[in-house]
Amino acid sequence: MRVPLSWLREYVDLPAGETGRDVAARLVAAGLEVETVEQLGADLKGPLVVGQVLAIEELTGFKKPIRYCQVDVGDANGTGEPQNIVCGARNFAVGDKVVVVLPGAVLPGPFPIAARQTYGKTSEGMICSARELGMGDDHDGIIVLPPEHVPGTDAIELLELVDEVLDIAVTPDRGYCLSLRGVAREAAIAYDRPLADPALLDVPQANSAGYPVRIDDPVGCDRFTARTVTGVEPSALSPIWLQRRLQKAGMRPVSLTVDITNYVMLEIGQPLHAYDRTRLTGTVSVRRAQPGEKLRTLDGTDRRLSAEDLLICDESGPIGLAGVMGGASTEIADHAVDAETGQVLGTTDVVIEAAHFDPVSIARTARRHKLPSEASKRFERGIDPQAGPAAAQRAVDLLVLIAGGTAEPGVTDVAAPHRPHTVTIPADHPDRVAGTAYGRETVTRRLQQVGCAVTGTDLLTVTPPSWRPDLTDPSDLAEEVIRLEGYDNVPSRMPQLPPGRGLTAAQKRLRRVGRALAGDGYVEVQNYPFLGDAALDALGLEPGDPRRTTVKLVNPLSDEEPGLRTTLLPALLGTLRRNVGRGNTDLALFETGLVFHPKDERTVPPRLPVDRRPTEEELAALDAALPDQPRRVAVALTGDREPAGWWGPARPAGWADAVEAGRTVARAAGVELIVRQAQYAPWHPGRCAALLVAGADGTERLVGHAGELHPRVVKALHLPERTCVMEIDLDLLTADGEQPVVAPHVSTYPVATQDVALVVDAAVPAADVEAALRSGAGPLLESLRLFDVFTGEQLGEGRKSLAYALRFRASDRTLTAEEASAARDAAVAEAVVRTGAVLRGA
Known part of the structure; x- marks a missing residue:
C-alpha cells in the first residue's frame, strides 16, 4: 500500500516538521512493515x-x-x-x-x-x-x-x-491497512492524535426506491449497497488533485467514474464497482455460477466459470466476477462525440455497487482465473462490512461535485442479520503473554484505541470493531496491546530451563551421523520437501509403488510439485545435477530430513486453542491426524572418490562407496549393518544392495538401499554415468529402543591375525559367509574383513573365492597360536556347515 504523506495529513494532524521517515519509524514501532519512503520531487527545481x-x-x-x-x-x-x-x-x-x-x-x-x-x-x-x-x-x-x-x-x-510516499507491505491479518483510513488510524494512535475518519458521513436510510438487488447466496455475500447517480457529464475529467493522488498511490487514472471508485477504495478500503445503468437489465442478483456459463470480463477475456465462482448478475446473465472484476457488458462507456450529429456519447447514469463478499470465495476465484486485482486483494483479507454505505455515499458525493450528476433518493442496502463477535479476556492476559505489567487501564485504553468496545474489570468483554475481522481470540487482543505499547519495551529474559535435560537420543544420533558422513568427505545439503509426479517418473517407479502415494498440499508453491516427498533422492539428485552443470564433477553429497507417508484414513486435524495450552487428548488427536514422518539420510556420489596424484591414478566413485556410506551411518548409530544383493528402483538391478539390521529377536529388518543408479534413471535425470546413491531410514536403525553407543575397548594384549580363503557357490552372498564366520569364531573374534574376491578357471564355473582377515584378541591375556588357530578352525567349520564352503588349498 502506497501512502502519500500529504494525503495522510488530511486525516491525522501530524506535527508540522514530521518527515516521511519519522512517520515510518512510528508505524514500524506499531507493527507495520514500511519498506521504503520515496521522496517525490526531491531533486526538482523550478521554474x-x-x-x-x-x-x-x-x-x-x-x-x-x-x-x-x-x-x-x-x-x-x-x-x-x-x-x-x-x-x-x-x-x-x-x-x-x-x-x-x-x-x-x-x-x-x-x-x-x-x-x-x-x-x-x-x-x-x-x-x-x-x-x-x-x-x-x-x-x-x-x-x-x-x-x-x-x-x-x-x-x-x-x-x-513534491511529496513523500510510504510503501507499506501489508500482512494478511491487517487488511484494514490497505486504505488511507486504516493507516491513518495507526498513525493517529502512534502520535496520540485524533482521527478524522473519512467514513463518518451522513448516509441516508435504505428505502424501497433504490435499484432492485437480490442476494441468492447470503454466505458468499452478506451485504450489498447500491446507489444511483443520473445526469453525469460524460466529458467531465478527473481533477488534477484526484489524478495525482491515484498516481502517487500507484494507480493509473482512467476516467472520472473509474477514478472515483478507485479513489474511494484507497481512501476507505471498500472496493466499489460502477455500472452503466442503461446497460443493466432488471434486478441485480448475487449467486454462484451455473455449469457452462461464461463471462467476458473488463480485460476482454472470455472466462469459463466454475460452480464455486460468485457472480453479479442481472436478468441477461452474469455481469461481473464478484469482488474480482466486472463484466464488459455493463462497462462505463468512454466520452466520445458522434461525428455526424455532434452528440456527446458516453455513460450518463451510473449505479454504484458497494458489497461485502466472503474472503475465501473471492481468494479462490481470483486464483482460479489467475486474475488478481486491487479489489480482490482487499476482499480476501477481509474488509469492513459496515463501510459499504459510507463508501457508496462518498462516491456519489464526488460524482455530483465533479461530474455535475444528481443523486437519486433511492438507497438499496440488502444486509443479512449480523451479531457482533465478543471475546472474553482476563485483564492480566497481555501481562502474562509479554512477561511484563501493563495494568487493566492500559489494556483497556489500547483496545479502545484500535476501535474495540470494552466492558468489565478483572474479566473484560471485548467487542472488536467491524474493520478488524482478525481479532477473534484473547491472544489476538494481547498482541494489539503489546504492539501498541512497543515491542521494544517487552523485557528480554532467558527462559529458565530445568536441569538435567539436553539433546534427545534421536538428536544425538542425528548429529553423530552428520559428523561421520562429513568426516568421510560428504557435503551436507538441504532441499525443499516438495515432490511431483515427474520426479517419480524419472526414477522409474512402478505405478503401484508406495512412494508414489504422497501427501498433497492444498496450496502448493508450485503446481508441478504439489506433494510432500516420500524419498530424499529426487531433490538430492537435482542438487547434484546443478553442481555438475556448474563444473563440479567430483561430488559427494548427503542430506538428512523427513519424508511423509499419508495414512490410510483421512483424518481432519483438530483446531487447537490459542487461549490455553492444548490438552494431552487434543495433542494426541493432532498427532493421529498427521502423516507418518520418518527421518532419513541419503547420499549421492559421482566423479572421482579419490583424486589422481603422484601416488597413482584416480579412483572413481562406485556402488561400493555407496554401501560403505550406509555402513558409516550404521556405525554412527551403534548398529551392525547386513548387506545383501537386491533389486529395487531406482537402482541398477545388478548393483543394488539391501541394507538390513538384526533385531533383538534375531529377525532382520530392511532399513534402506545403496548402489548404482539404473542407466535409464541417469539418462532421464541428465546425471553423469554410474552415479551412486544410498538412502537409509534412521528411525528404523534403532526401532528396538535407543541403545547408547559403546566406545571400543582398547586391549593392551597383542592381536593374532588369521587369514582364510573359502570357496563357495557364486550365488552365496558374502554376508552369509561373514555371518557364519562370526558365529563360529566365538568371543575371541575382534574384527573380520573381506579383503579379496577371486574367480577363475581353476575354481570351476559358478564358484568364487572369498578371502577374509580374522583378528583375534583376548582382554585378559596373550593368545597362544593354538587358541587363535582353534578359533579360526571353528569359524571355518561353521561356514562349511551353513554355506557349503570349502577351505581353499585344502
Whole structure:
C-alpha cells in the first residue's frame, strides 16, 4: 500500500516538521512493515510553470515530426515575452495549456534545463510529459492541463510534485491497512492524535426506491449497497488533485467514474464497482455460477466459470466476477462525440455497487482465473462490512461535485442479520503473554484505541470493531496491546530451563551421523520437501509403488510439485545435477530430513486453542491426524572418490562407496549393518544392495538401499554415468529402543591375525559367509574383513573365492597360536556347515 504523506495529513494532524521517515519509524514501532519512503520531487527545481500554446510551426526535413512552438508563460521568464520551444509531441494544439520548464530548472534525474540549439532553432525550455516530471510512465505525449489555469502559475504546487510516499507491505491479518483510513488510524494512535475518519458521513436510510438487488447466496455475500447517480457529464475529467493522488498511490487514472471508485477504495478500503445503468437489465442478483456459463470480463477475456465462482448478475446473465472484476457488458462507456450529429456519447447514469463478499470465495476465484486485482486483494483479507454505505455515499458525493450528476433518493442496502463477535479476556492476559505489567487501564485504553468496545474489570468483554475481522481470540487482543505499547519495551529474559535435560537420543544420533558422513568427505545439503509426479517418473517407479502415494498440499508453491516427498533422492539428485552443470564433477553429497507417508484414513486435524495450552487428548488427536514422518539420510556420489596424484591414478566413485556410506551411518548409530544383493528402483538391478539390521529377536529388518543408479534413471535425470546413491531410514536403525553407543575397548594384549580363503557357490552372498564366520569364531573374534574376491578357471564355473582377515584378541591375556588357530578352525567349520564352503588349498 502506497501512502502519500500529504494525503495522510488530511486525516491525522501530524506535527508540522514530521518527515516521511519519522512517520515510518512510528508505524514500524506499531507493527507495520514500511519498506521504503520515496521522496517525490526531491531533486526538482523550478521554474516549472503553466504555459499556453500561442503558435505552432511544423518543421520539415527531419526523420520525425518536429514542432516549433510559441508558449505564453506569463511573467515567469521575467520578460513577459513568449518562450520559443522545440517539441516533438503531437497531442496538443494552439490554445492548450501545458507544463513548461524554463532554463535554469532541474527535472528529476537530475536533468538540468538550459536553452540550446536543436533542429536549427533555439529551444528556450521544454514542454513536459508525465514521465519527465516523475508523475508516471506515460511518455506518449505531453501533459495537457484544464483550460482554467492561468499561464505562469507554479506547476510544482499545482501538480503536487513534491511529496513523500510510504510503501507499506501489508500482512494478511491487517487488511484494514490497505486504505488511507486504516493507516491513518495507526498513525493517529502512534502520535496520540485524533482521527478524522473519512467514513463518518451522513448516509441516508435504505428505502424501497433504490435499484432492485437480490442476494441468492447470503454466505458468499452478506451485504450489498447500491446507489444511483443520473445526469453525469460524460466529458467531465478527473481533477488534477484526484489524478495525482491515484498516481502517487500507484494507480493509473482512467476516467472520472473509474477514478472515483478507485479513489474511494484507497481512501476507505471498500472496493466499489460502477455500472452503466442503461446497460443493466432488471434486478441485480448475487449467486454462484451455473455449469457452462461464461463471462467476458473488463480485460476482454472470455472466462469459463466454475460452480464455486460468485457472480453479479442481472436478468441477461452474469455481469461481473464478484469482488474480482466486472463484466464488459455493463462497462462505463468512454466520452466520445458522434461525428455526424455532434452528440456527446458516453455513460450518463451510473449505479454504484458497494458489497461485502466472503474472503475465501473471492481468494479462490481470483486464483482460479489467475486474475488478481486491487479489489480482490482487499476482499480476501477481509474488509469492513459496515463501510459499504459510507463508501457508496462518498462516491456519489464526488460524482455530483465533479461530474455535475444528481443523486437519486433511492438507497438499496440488502444486509443479512449480523451479531457482533465478543471475546472474553482476563485483564492480566497481555501481562502474562509479554512477561511484563501493563495494568487493566492500559489494556483497556489500547483496545479502545484500535476501535474495540470494552466492558468489565478483572474479566473484560471485548467487542472488536467491524474493520478488524482478525481479532477473534484473547491472544489476538494481547498482541494489539503489546504492539501498541512497543515491542521494544517487552523485557528480554532467558527462559529458565530445568536441569538435567539436553539433546534427545534421536538428536544425538542425528548429529553423530552428520559428523561421520562429513568426516568421510560428504557435503551436507538441504532441499525443499516438495515432490511431483515427474520426479517419480524419472526414477522409474512402478505405478503401484508406495512412494508414489504422497501427501498433497492444498496450496502448493508450485503446481508441478504439489506433494510432500516420500524419498530424499529426487531433490538430492537435482542438487547434484546443478553442481555438475556448474563444473563440479567430483561430488559427494548427503542430506538428512523427513519424508511423509499419508495414512490410510483421512483424518481432519483438530483446531487447537490459542487461549490455553492444548490438552494431552487434543495433542494426541493432532498427532493421529498427521502423516507418518520418518527421518532419513541419503547420499549421492559421482566423479572421482579419490583424486589422481603422484601416488597413482584416480579412483572413481562406485556402488561400493555407496554401501560403505550406509555402513558409516550404521556405525554412527551403534548398529551392525547386513548387506545383501537386491533389486529395487531406482537402482541398477545388478548393483543394488539391501541394507538390513538384526533385531533383538534375531529377525532382520530392511532399513534402506545403496548402489548404482539404473542407466535409464541417469539418462532421464541428465546425471553423469554410474552415479551412486544410498538412502537409509534412521528411525528404523534403532526401532528396538535407543541403545547408547559403546566406545571400543582398547586391549593392551597383542592381536593374532588369521587369514582364510573359502570357496563357495557364486550365488552365496558374502554376508552369509561373514555371518557364519562370526558365529563360529566365538568371543575371541575382534574384527573380520573381506579383503579379496577371486574367480577363475581353476575354481570351476559358478564358484568364487572369498578371502577374509580374522583378528583375534583376548582382554585378559596373550593368545597362544593354538587358541587363535582353534578359533579360526571353528569359524571355518561353521561356514562349511551353513554355506557349503570349502577351505581353499585344502
